[in-house]
Amino acid sequence: xxxxxxxxxxxxxxxxxxxxxxxxxxxxxxxxxxxxxxxxxxxxxxxxxxxxxxxxxxxxxxxxxxxxxxxxxxxxxxxxxxxxxxxxxxxxxxxxxxxxxxxxxxxxxxxxxxxxxxxxxxxxxxxxxxxxxxxxxxxxxxxxxxxxxxxxxxxxxxxxxxxxxxxxxxxxxxxxxxxxxxxxxxxxxxxxxxxxxxxxxxxxxxxxxxxxxxxxxxxxxxxxxxxxxxxxxxxxxxxxxxxxxxxxxxxxxxxxxxxxxxxxxxxxxxxxxxxxxxxxxxxxxxxxxxxxxxxxxxxxxxxxxxxxxxxxxxxxxxxxxxxxxxxxxxxxxxxxxxxxxxxxxxxxxxxxxxxxxxxxxxxxxxxxxxxxxxxxxxxxxxxxxxxxxxxxxxxxxxxxxxxxxxxxxxxxxxxxxxxxxxxxxxxxxxxxxxxxxxxxxxxxxxxxxxxxxxxxxxxxxxxxxxxxxxxxxxxxxxxxxxxxxxxxxxxxxxxxxxxxxxxxxxxxxxxxxxxxxxxxxxxxxxxxxxxxxxxxxxxxxxxxxxxxxxxxxxxxxxxxxx
Numbered sequence: 001x002x003x004x005x006x007x008x009x010x011x012x013x014x015x016x017x018x019x020x021x022x023x024x025x026x027x028x029x030x031x032x033x034x035x036x037x038x039x040x041x042x043x044x045x046x047x048x049x050x051x052x053x054x055x056x057x058x059x060x061x062x063x064x065x066x067x068x069x070x071x072x073x074x075x076x077x078x079x080x081x082x083x084x085x086x087x088x089x090x091x092x093x094x095x096x097x098x099x100x101x102x103x104x105x106x107x108x109x110x111x112x113x114x115x116x117x118x119x120x121x122x123x124x125x126x127x128x129x130x131x132x133x134x135x136x137x138x139x140x141x142x143x144x145x146x147x148x149x150x151x152x153x154x155x156x157x158x159x160x161x162x163x164x165x166x167x168x169x170x171x172x173x174x175x176x177x178x179x180x181x182x183x184x185x186x187x188x189x190x191x192x193x194x195x196x197x198x199x200x201x202x203x204x205x206x207x208x209x210x211x212x213x214x215x216x217x218x219x220x221x222x223x224x225x226x227x228x229x230x231x232x233x234x235x236x237x238x239x240x241x242x243x244x245x246x247x248x249x250x251x252x253x254x255x256x257x258x259x260x261x262x263x264x265x266x267x268x269x270x271x272x273x274x275x276x277x278x279x280x281x282x283x284x285x286x287x288x289x290x291x292x293x294x295x296x297x298x299x300x301x302x303x304x305x306x307x308x309x310x311x312x313x314x315x316x317x318x319x320x321x322x323x324x325x326x327x328x329x330x331x332x333x334x335x336x337x338x339x340x341x342x343x344x345x346x347x348x349x350x351x352x353x354x355x356x357x358x359x360x361x362x363x364x365x366x367x368x369x370x371x372x373x374x375x376x377x378x379x380x381x382x383x384x385x386x387x388x389x390x391x392x393x394x395x396x397x398x399x400x401x402x403x404x405x406x407x408x409x410x411x412x413x414x415x416x417x418x419x420x421x422x423x424x425x426x427x428x429x430x431x432x433x434x435x436x437x438x439x440x441x442x443x444x445x446x447x448x449x450x451x452x453x454x455x456x457x458x459x460x461x462x463x464x465x466x467x468x469x470x471x472x473x474x475x476x477x478x479x480x481x482x483x484x485x486x487x488x489x490x491x492x493x494x495x496x497x498x499x500x501x502x503x504x505x506x507x508x509x510x511x512x513x514x515x516x517x518x519x520x521x522x523x524x525x526x527x528x529x530x531x532x533x534x535x536x537x538x539x540x541x542x543x544x545x546x547x548x549x550x551x552x553x554x555x556x557x558x559x560x561x562x
Contacts, residue, residue: 026073054084090415213277
């Protein structure tokens with residue numbers, strides 16, 4: 001039986017096990033939306049802006065490990081999706097975004113709602129396709145899902161002209177695809193793995209540094225086994241939080257620009273550094289010349305282009321982190337982990353650094369301190385909530401004070417730093433896990449970027465909890481202006497804020513507000529216990545800064561403390 005291109009799209013999604021698509025309709029995708037209407041295996045979530053659709057699909061993908069799927073129309077629909085695509089590309093989130101396109105005969109004619117989607121999205125996707133023949137549609141979608149989920153994951157765009165979605169052909173979905181120029185390495189080189197274990201056995205001042213690749217690669221169990229086996233201290237990047245239990249005594253906190261004193265000093269003084277699923281981002285390394293200057297570096301990554309790109313390494317291992325970590329554990333079991341007593345002086349040094357209490361803040365203040373709010377959120381939620389964040393000071397405080405116990409519990413935009421990500425991502429996570437506690441930690445600047453998605457939450461009855469740390473400023477911008485621009489607060493003050501409680505109530509939600517530290521715990525308990533969406537507007541100290549802080553261009557050992 002022949003199917004239309006639109007029907008083929010839905011059959012392909014069904015074959016891939018897709019259960020949820022986030023999107024917004026328009027003329028070029030109406031055939032696909034009609035096919036959606038005529039089936040019941042794939043549910044569609046109607047967002048209120050295409051950027052929201054892509055962020056929601058990202059949140060769904062990050063929370064589940066599945067490929068997130070978005071559906072947008074041509075022209076402005078596709079261009080509105082670009083910020084979400086760039087966000088997913090920077091954070092290696094597996095996504096397939098289907099975009100409509102004007103009919104093939106009109107491509108290049110400046111037709112109504114035409115945009116060069118392939119050209120526009122090429123720099124911010126892992127790959128993209130323009131399908132000009134309906135007979136190639138099923139194979140192209142199979143390739144898209146394979147590329148998105150394999151190797152280093154990322155977003156893939158499939159651009160489908162309207163006449164292709166209307167045309168008919170026989171449907172046959174390939175069981176597998178082979179791409180001659182794309183064959184990710186899965187198994188790490190055995191010789192390199194043995195070299196790595198030998199280095200680890202001899203290390204006297206070791207550090208383990210892991211990034212988002214451990215979470216994406218479902219390698220938390222293997223990582224935890226290795227770290228506990230060797231007894232090494234471990235630090236995570238912002239995107240790696242949850243890859244190792246944040247409440248474990250071997251965890252020394254996040255590293256980098258707003259990392260802990262003990263993590264950054266440990267990196268600076270270690271003699272062997274095991275880096276896993278991390279890309280040596282500038283916010284992690286600080287001044288390159290001062291990053292782990294005394295260390296032999298082992299780097300495990302699925303993407304060979306990431307190895308020695310920013311920092312030269314001594315033992316490169318290309319492979320899937322789960323597979324490589326499993327092999328490292330096996331070899332370590334055979335070779336042994338070395339004399340454990342050699343690590344005692346190193347742990348004494350790390351615990352001395354820990355004694356600095358670099359995350360201290362004024363607990364006697366009459367103003368609400370945002371750090372206190374995050375501590376109480378962790379306590380009230382039992383540390384079990386799925387937490388999304390936007391970008392800014394609140395993001396850093398959440399990373400510092402909420403001790404993530406498991407992978408896929410912490411969802412945020414780390415690479416691109418996209419304000420407006422947090423709330424739609426929370427909606428995507430809530431769609432994936434309807435019974436989970438999902439909290440969006442945000443600020444009064446970020447939440448307004450995609451606040452229209454309150455309508456989406458209302459339509460689908462999504463009980464996300466919004467925790468707004470309202471300091472009346474674009475907080476991180478204000479902090480930099482205070483420290484580096486002589487207190488010239490150019491355009492960082494938000495002097496026209498809405499009444500967020502009234503706004504939430506206008507949508508039929510519950511709104512809560514306080515500026516009293518004594519009310520914080522009770523407000524959080526009330527908000528989390530409510531069975532619908534709650535907007536918790538906490539008026540926090542407008543002058544509070546995020547510390548520690550490594551100034552731009554400085555080394556990790558040149559931190560500014562409180």
